[in-house]
Amino acid sequence: MKKMLLSLTAILPMLILSGCNMVVFEPQGPVARSITELINWSLIWMLLVVVVVFGLFGYIVWKYREKPENKDYEPPEEHGSTLLEIIWTGIPILIVIALTIPTVKTLYALEEAPKGYEEKEPITIHVTSADWKWIFSYPEEGIETVNYVNIPEDRPVLFKMTSASTMQSFWVPALGGQKYTMPKMETELYLVADNPGSYEGQNTNFNGRGYADMKFEVLAQTQEDFDQWVDDVKDTAPKLTEDEYEGLLKPTHLGRLTYSNTHLEWVNHADPNSKAYTNPELYRGHGYQGKTFEEDDNYKNENPNVIEGHGEEESHDSQENHGGDHHGH
Amino acid sequence: MGIKWDEFFITGDPLILGSQIAILLTMIGAVAGITYLKKWKYLWTEWLTTVDHKKIGIMYIISAVLMFFRGGMDGLLMKAQTARPEMEFLNSQHYNEIFTTHGVIMILFMAMPFLIGLMNVVIPLQIGARDVAFPQLNALSFWLFFSGAMLFNISFVIGGSPDAGWTSYFPLAGKEFSPGIGNNFYAVALQIAGIGTLMTGINFIVTILKMRTKGMTLMKMPMFTWTTFVTSILIVAAFPIFTVALALMTFDRLYGTHFFTVSGGGMDMLWANLFWLWGHPEVYIVALPAFGIFSEVIATFSRKSLFGYKSMVFSILGIALLSMVVWVHHFYTMGSGPAVNSFFSITTMAIAIPTGVKMFNWLFTMRKGRIKITSAMLWALAFVPCFVIGGVTGVMLAMGAADYQYHNTLFLVAHFHYVLIPGVVFAVFAGLYYWWPKMFGFMLNEKIGKWHFWLFVIGFNVTFMPMFFLGLNGAVRRAYTYSAESGFAPLFMLSAIGSIVLAAGFAVFCYNIYWSIRYADRNISSDPWDARTLEWSTASPVQFYNFAKLPEVKSLDPFWHMKKKNEGLTLHDSEIEEIHMPSNSWVPIYMGVIFGIAGFFLVFEWHIAAAVAGIGIFAGLIIRSFDYNEGFHVKKDEIHRIENAWRKTEGEVHDHVS
Numbered sequence: 006m007k008k009m010l011l012s013l014t015a016i017l018p019m020l021i022l023s024g025c026n027m028v029v030f031e032p033q034g035p036v037a038r039s040i041t042e043l044i045n046w047s048l049i050w051m052l053l054v055v056v057v058v059f060g061l062f063g064y065i066v067w068k069y070r071e072k073p074e075n076k077d078y079e080p081p082e083e084h085g086s087t088l089l090e091i092i093w094t095g096i097p098i099l100i101v102i103a104l105t106i107p108t109v110k111t112l113y114a115l116e117e118a119p120k121g122y123e124e125k126e127p128i129t130i131h132v133t134s135a136d137w138k139w140i141f142s143y144p145e146e147g148i149e150t151v152n153y154v155n156i157p158e159d160r161p162v163l164f165k166m167t168s169a170s171t172m173q174s175f176w177v178p179a180l181g182g183q184k185y186t187m188p189k190m191e192t193e194l195y196l197v198a199d200n201p202g203s204y205e206g207q208n209t210n211f212n213g214r215g216y217a218d219m220k221f222e223v224l225a226q227t228q229e230d231f232d233q234w235v236d237d238v239k240d241t242a243p244k245l246t247e248d249e250y251e252g253l254l255k256p257t258h259l260g261r262l263t264y265s266n267t268h269l270e271w272v273n274h275a276d277p278n279s280k281a282y283t284n285p286e287l288y289r290g291h292g293y294q295g296k297t298f299e300e301d302d303n304y305k306n307e308n309p310n311v312i313e314g315h316g317e318e319e320s321h322d323s324q325e326n327h328g329g330d331h332h333g334h
Numbered sequence: 335m336g337i338k339w340d341e342f343f344i345t346g347d348p349l350i351l352g353s354q355i356a357i358l359l360t361m362i363g364a365v366a367g368i369t370y371l372k373k374w375k376y377l378w379t380e381w382l383t384t385v386d387h388k389k390i391g392i393m394y395i396i397s398a399v400l401m402f403f404r405g406g407m408d409g410l411l412m413k414a415q416t417a418r419p420e421m422e423f424l425n426s427q428h429y430n431e432i433f434t435t436h437g438v439i440m441i442l443f444m445a446m447p448f449l450i451g452l453m454n455v456v457i458p459l460q461i462g463a464r465d466v467a468f469p470q471l472n473a474l475s476f477w478l479f480f481s482g483a484m485l486f487n488i489s490f491v492i493g494g495s496p497d498a499g500w501t502s503y504f505p506l507a508g509k510e511f512s513p514g515i516g517n518n519f520y521a522v523a524l525q526i527a528g529i530g531t532l533m534t535g536i537n538f539i540v541t542i543l544k545m546r547t548k549g550m551t552l553m554k555m556p557m558f559t560w561t562t563f564v565t566s567i568l569i570v571a572a573f574p575i576f577t578v579a580l581a582l583m584t585f586d587r588l589y590g591t592h593f594f595t596v597s598g599g600g601m602d603m604l605w606a607n608l609f610w611l612w613g614h615p616e617v618y619i620v621a622l623p624a625f626g627i628f629s630e631v632i633a634t635f636s637r638k639s640l641f642g643y644k645s646m647v648f649s650i651l652g653i654a655l656l657s658m659v660v661w662v663h664h665f666y667t668m669g670s671g672p673a674v675n676s677f678f679s680i681t682t683m684a685i686a687i688p689t690g691v692k693m694f695n696w697l698f699t700m701r702k703g704r705i706k707i708t709s710a711m712l713w714a715l716a717f718v719p720c721f722v723i724g725g726v727t728g729v730m731l732a733m734g735a736a737d738y739q740y741h742n743t744l745f746l747v748a749h750f751h752y753v754l755i756p757g758v759v760f761a762v763f764a765g766l767y768y769w770w771p772k773m774f775g776f777m778l779n780e781k782i783g784k785w786h787f788w789l790f791v792i793g794f795n796v797t798f799m800p801m802f803f804l805g806l807n808g809a810v811r812r813a814y815t816y817s818a819e820s821g822f823a824p825l826f827m828l829s830a831i832g833s834i835v836l837a838a839g840f841a842v843f844c845y846n847i848y849w850s851i852r853y854a855d856r857n858i859s860s861d862p863w864d865a866r867t868l869e870w871s872t873a874s875p876v877q878f879y880n881f882a883k884l885p886e887v888k889s890l891d892p893f894w895h896m897k898k899k900n901e902g903l904t905l906h907d908s909e910i911e912e913i914h915m916p917s918n919s920w921v922p923i924y925m926g927v928i929f930g931i932a933g934f935f936l937v938f939e940w941h942i943a944a945a946v947a948g949i950g951i952f953a954g955l956i957i958r959s960f961d962y963n964e965g966f967h968v969k970k971d972e973i974h975r976i977e978n979a980w981r982k983t984e985g986e987v988h989d990h991v992s
Contacts, residue, residue, distance in 0.1 A: 027806040029739045037739075044736050051726035058722050061697055066715060069636070071706045080703045085642035085695075093694040094645075094687060101683045104733060108679050111735035112672040136511075171506040172602050174667060174742060178808045182738020185668045187603065188505065188596045192669035209742035209810045211499050212506055214426045217813035281597040283510040290427055292494020292514040293341045295939050298590035300510075300597035 028178045033204060034197045035119040036181035043111050050100050115182065118161040118195050127161040127195070130154060131267070133274055134166070134173040134186040134208065135282075136256035137215030142267035148238045149245060151253065151262035153222045157231040158201050164194045167275035169254050169282050174210035177223050183209055191275035198225035213288070215258055239265050247271050251304065254282045272304075280304040337940070344491055347428065349411075354491045383918040385469035386878055387454045390476050392773060394451030395766070397480055401443040402840070404487060408436035410837055413797070417830035419818040429814035430497040431516070435490065437500025438520065442527060443483040445620045445754070448762040450479075450534055453562045453623060455773055456765075457538065459869035460556045462547025462887065464880045467540040469916040470958075475530040475537065477926025482527025485933050489519040493937065496520040499812060501613070502583070504594035504605040509587050518937040521584045526929050528573055528580065535569030538562055547868070549887035553647070556867045556891075557633075557640055560647055561626030564654045565619050571658065572615035579608035588939060603668060610661035618657040620754070622650060624761030625692060628714045631764045632696050634865045635711040636703030639891050642695040649688030656685045666734045667741045675734035682732035689725060693718065708863070709783030713764035716791045717756045724752030727802065742812075745805025751798045763790075763843070771862050775875040776854040782846040790839030796832025800825035860980065866891035871903070873980040879913045879968055882977045905977055913968040921961070925954045 030045075032038040114120065118127055131142040132154075141154040156162045166175055168186040176183035180196040198204070208219040226234065245253075245264040250271070253259065272279050282304050285297040300306075344350050368374055381389060411432050415424045424432070454472070458465055466472050489495045494516040498507035507517045542563045546555070555563070583605070585591040592598030594605040633640045640646060662670060662678040696718065705711065727749040731740050740746055763786075771777045801809075804825050809816065816822050861870040871893045872881055882905055889895050896902045932947035 027803065028808045029806045040735055040739050043733065044730070044739065047730050047733060047736060051730060054726055055722060058693065058697075059719055062718050065697055065701050066705060069700055069703050069705050071704050075704055078704050080636065080638045083638060083641060083702065085645065086698075089694070089698065090642050090645045090691065094691055097687045097690040101680075101686060101729075104683060104729065105680055108733040108735055109672070109676040112675050112679070115735055115738070116672050170596070171511055172503055172606075176742075176810075178739060182735070183667050183741055184738070185665070187668075190603075205808070207808075207810065210503070211430075211742075211812040213497075213511060214430065216430075217426060217815050281510075283505075283596055285510050285513040288511050288513055290494075290514055291346070292344060292516055293338065293492075293938060295509065295513055295515045295518060295587070297509050297513050300595075302597050 031179065033179040033202060034181065034199050035121065036115065036196050037179060039111055039114060039119070040182055043107055046107055047104055050103060054100070115195070116193075118163075119197055122161045122197055125160050127163045128157065129163045129165060130156070131269060131273075131275075132164050132166040132175055132186060133169050133268070134175065134219075135169040135254045136171065136213060137208075137219040138253070138257070138259050139175075139206070139208075139219070139221040140169075140253070140268070141221075142269050143235070144267060144269055146235045146239070147266055148235060148242065149264040149267045150238075151259055152220075153224065153261050154206075155224045155226055155231060155234055156196075156198060157228045158198050158225045160228070161195050161197050164196065165275070166192045166194060167273070169274045170256075171212040172210055173208045173212055173219075175206065176209045177204055177206035179204040180223065185210060188274055188281070189277045189279060198223070201225050201227055201230070213256070214290070215256065218258055238263055241265075251282065255284070256287050278302075337938075342492060344494060349428075350491060357491065379918065382923050383473075383920050385465070385473045385916050385918060385922075387458050387466050387469065387472060388773065388876055388878075390472055391451045391454030391456075393476055394447045394454060394479070397483060398444050398448035398451060398762075399844075401439050401447070401483060401487075405436050405439035405444050406837060406840060408432045408439070410833055412436065413830040413833040415814060416816070416826050418827070419816050419820065419823050421815060424814065426814045427497065430499075430812070431490065431495035433812055434496050434499050434502075434520075435486075438486065438496070438524070439483075440754075441500065441616070441620070442524065443479075443486065445758045445762075446531065447479055447483075449565075449620060449623045449758070450475075450531075452627065452762065452765045452769065453538065453558075456769060456869055457541065457559055457562050458545070459772070459872065459876065459880060460559050460867050461542060461545060461550060462868050462881060462885045463541065463545040464884075464913065465916065466537050467545055468537050470919050470922060471533050472537055473919065473922035474925055475533040477922045478530030478533070478929060479527045481926040481930035481933070482523045482525070482530065485526065485930050485937070486519055486523035489516060489523075489937075493519065501609055502605075503609075504583075504586075504602040505596045505600070507583070507587075507605075508595050508600075509590075510596055515937055515939065518584075518587055518939070521580050521587060522933045522937050525577065525580045525584070526933050528577055531569060532573045532577070535566040535573065538566040539570065542566070547884045547887060550892075553644070554887055554890050554892070556626075557629035557643070557646060558623065558626035558867075561622040561624075561629075561650055564650050565622045568615050568619050568622070568654050568657065572612045572619065575608055576612035576616075579605065579612065582608075584936075588936070588941075606665050606668065607661065610664045611658075614661045614664065615654075615657045617753075618653055621757045622653065624758045625650070627761045627765040627768075628696065628717055629699075630865075630867065631710050631714045631768050632699050633891070634768070634863050635706045635708060635714075636700045637706075637864070638699055638703040639866070639894075640695065641698040641701075642691070643890060645691055646695055649691045652688040653685060656681055656688075660685065663732055663734070663737070666737045672734075679732055679734040683729055686725060686729050686732075693722070693725075708767070709778070709780050709787060710764045710767035710863075712784065712787045713760045713767070716787070717760045717764075720752060720756035720760070720791070720795070724749060724754075724756060728753060740805065742810055743805035744801040744809045744811055747811045748798045748801035748805060751794075751801075755794055755798070760791075763787075768863065769869075770850075771858055772860075772869055772874050772876060775858065776850060776856050777858060777862060778846050778850045779854065782842060782849060786839055786842040786846055788839075789835055789842055793832050793834070793836030793839050797829050797836050798832070800829045800832075804829075857983070861893075864897075866894040868893050871896065873976075877976050877980075879915055879973070882913075882973050883909045883911075905981065907974065910970050910973050910977070912970060913973065914965055915968060916965040917963050919961070919963075921954055921958050925951065928954060 030041060032041045133140040138152055141150045166186040168188045173186045174183045175186055180198055184192050184194045202225050204223040206221045206223050242263040242265040244266050250268045281300055281302050415421050415429055494514050496516040496519050498512055498517055502520055505511055542559060582593040586593050586595060592600040594600050594602050629640055660678060660682045663682045666675050731737050731749055767778050767783055804822055809822050860874040868885055871885060885902060928950040932944050935944035935947055
């Protein structure tokens with residue numbers, strides 16, 4: 006018991022010390038920093054709890070253990086103590102309150118552009134997760150990237166996220182917390198990078214065979230570099246076609262790709278009436294195979310009603326400038 | 335039906351081929367062994383058709399130990415695969431199947447049956463009853479659990495294992511992304527086992543409410559009985575949600591409905607909500623009885639009554655109530671908005687308050703006590719610091735905003751292992767060492783027990799402590815590999831080494847059972863720990879009718895006070911009366927088998943065959959409805975003989991601990 010206690014108490018300070026080189030404790034932007042501050046605040050209180058309980062535990066077990074000398078000692082009848090019980094109900098309540106207030110504040114703050122950046126105009130990037138890649142569309146710039154995303158430093162980035170396949174989670178730990186991407190729904194996440202730099206992002210929500218490698222790079226650039234990059238992409242990158250896009254959505258691993266238009270022209274997966282791009286045949290693996298089902302709203306069906314309806318649906322939520330070259334199918 | 339025989343058995347993997355051969359040989363060996371020893375009749379009459387709660391409990395525990403082995407092998411394979419970066423020991427599909435089955439088996443087929451097994455053995459004895467309220471239903475519960483567990487376990491050699499995680503999130507677990515039948519096993523096998531669990535819940539609620547012996551009011555019940563009672567209520571409240579969710583999953587996968595799909599207006603978030611509406615109470619369904627076990631063990635070995643009994647009871651009720659309103663904390667990251675996340679952050683953190691109360695009550699039970707450090711007590715002692723670590727990291731995870739950085743990382747995985755292993759596994763080990771003599775009439779070896787303890791506890795800490803740090807450094811759960819550049823390698827290696835020590839601890843535990851069965855002293859007291867509750871007032875192993883004369887309870891810790899005042903310990907001939915006991919029945923095992931067969935056909939989507947087997951289920955129900963067997967009466971002579979046999983020798987036994 007003592008041995009275990011020693012090893013545990015030895016490890017805990019290590020948590021604080023080695024915190025210096027863990028990504029969650031090295032925030033690279035205001036969003037991640039606000040979470041790190043919250044975590045540090047909770048660590049102080051939790052450490053207090055650990056010290057008190059471990060101390061009390063060690064003391065009691067050591068003092069009242071059975072020894073040859075106390076064989077005849079008969080413990081007293083004792084049923085409790087109202088005072089003590091009020092104390093150890095009351096103190097945890099106070100600790101919980103101390104943790105709740107900053108938690109709720111941070112929860113609300115994270116829904117908006119971070120403090121000090123409200124004035125700066127955010128850049129909107131659409132994130133579409135698919136098996137097993139990340140697709141980033143810049144509607145204002147009219148470009149699209151796969152498995153990497155360039156952002157300007159010191160400017161809030163509003164990620165509008167959805168999924169073309171399963172439920173996935175968009176996480177760039179150096180810049181902020183994560184949020185799920187879900188088909189036919191849109192979630193939003195603000196991130197800001199303090200400085201130019203490269204940060205790793207990844208999916209954290211398990212989604213099948215290719216899950217472990219579903220990563221992307223976030224490259225924060227100065228505004229000038231970013232504008233230069235956008236211009237270069239517009240000039241040099243190929244155009245994405247819908248056929249090619251269907252190929253992209255197959256369950257594969259892809260390297261980096263860049264296009265000088267966006268798939269939002271023909272489908273926004275966040276739209277509840279958008280076509281489903283699923284194809285169970287591509288997911289056949291080993292083992293006994295079950296029956297699969299034809300879906301009415303699948304992209305392979307040539308059902309003009311569904312597609313036209315979807316086109317109209319999309320136009321009203323796309324205030325961005327890609328409305329001009331928007332077409333049905 | 336178009337059976338695809340070439341896809342029937344899983345082929346092409348040496349690990350699985352080895353398992354297939356091993357399973358075949360074990361089965362042949364078992365059948366041959368039983369035939370050679372002419373034990374079929376014994377097995378059938380004494381075990382397979384029994385309705386005795388103690389034997390059913392033991393069968394639960396045996397199944398749980400086997401499932402612990404299976405789930406543990408899965409865990410070791412995962413640790414081996416991630417020991418080094420970019421290992422090629424398992425491919426991603428195999429790894430996905432293994433972490434899925436590891437989770438399902440450990441929670442539903444190891445933790446649950448282990449605890450339900452102990453409840454079965456102990457609860458009727460603790461409340462001074464001769465059996466549970468519905469003995470035959472109890473047997474049915476066991477056989478349905480067993481049937482579900484076996485159906486789930488064959489998936490890795492026949493048909494393919496489920497591979498969508500133990501949470502089985504949609505749309506991934508739907509036919510759109512998992513067209514193989516692996517996830518049918520999840521839907522159907524858990525459904526069958528779940529029906530059994532639900533019946534257990536009902537059975538124990540009625541047993542505890544209606545069958546307590548004279549004088550045992552609710553506030554005089556032992557703590558393990560209290561926790562079992564509250565757990566049973568939680569089972570009845572939560573399991574129907576899972577039943578419905580699994581039924582909808584089955585419709586989606588087998589018949590093309592759209593409850594959770596991407597297409598056709600399905601809603602994947604609905605599954606996550608339904609799953610955790612069951613899944614979070616489920617955590618407390620396994621944790622609460624474990625808290626009860628610790629309460630019994632700590633009180634006994636401190637030689638003191640439980641400190642703050644009333645506040646213990648209220649904190650259990652508080653935890654149970656809160657456990658139903660925290661489920662969203664499993665997906666703060668789903669974007670429900672800050673108001674919802676704030677609400678669930680607060681309810682989740684609030685659970686820490688009653689749990690803290692319990693923790694301090696346990697500590698103060700030991701204060702001023704005389705703490706006897708036996709194997710059972712060691713588990714209860716180690717529980718305190720380890721569970722505190724699980725608890726404080728739980729509070730950290732409960733803070734919605736902070737969770738955005740912990741969610742789905744190894745920090746989370748480390749946290750719930752720090753809760754479930756000390757909170758459940760330590761408890762069942764404590765309970766097993768504690769009640770083993772009551773079940774079998776001999777003790778588990780204390781010396782081997784200490785080896786078991788130290789290896790297991792050190793191994794556990796070395797395995798899971800590094801995962802906190804890995805998680806904070808960005809390592810995600812369920813990833814079958816990681817890059818060398820990530821810098822995760824040393825801690826993953828440390829964790830893998832820890833898992834070997836942990837496994838060695840388990841091996842020593844199995845050896846302890848073997849050693850004790852062969853060599854342990856059979857001549858022991860019926861109350862070897864100088865314990866406090868009624869189960870220790872009767873013989874070890876307990877006679878099939880439990881108590882010749884039902885005890886009368888006047889206070890908490892009734893047996894302790896009976897011993898102190900020296901009353902109610904002896905039995906006069908005049909007090910013996912005939913005892914009415916239930917008869918054995920073949921219906922429960924028949925139902926288990928037929929449910930298993932029907933489930934198997936359903937998994938393979940052979941609907942006609944499943945429907946035919948379904949007729950067998952109705953046949954069983956009808957047979958049971960016309961069963962007028964009223965049980966039998968134990969004659970006075972027989973009671974007299976049995977009681978004399980153990981009461982006479984009681985004075986001259988080897989007293990092991992006191």
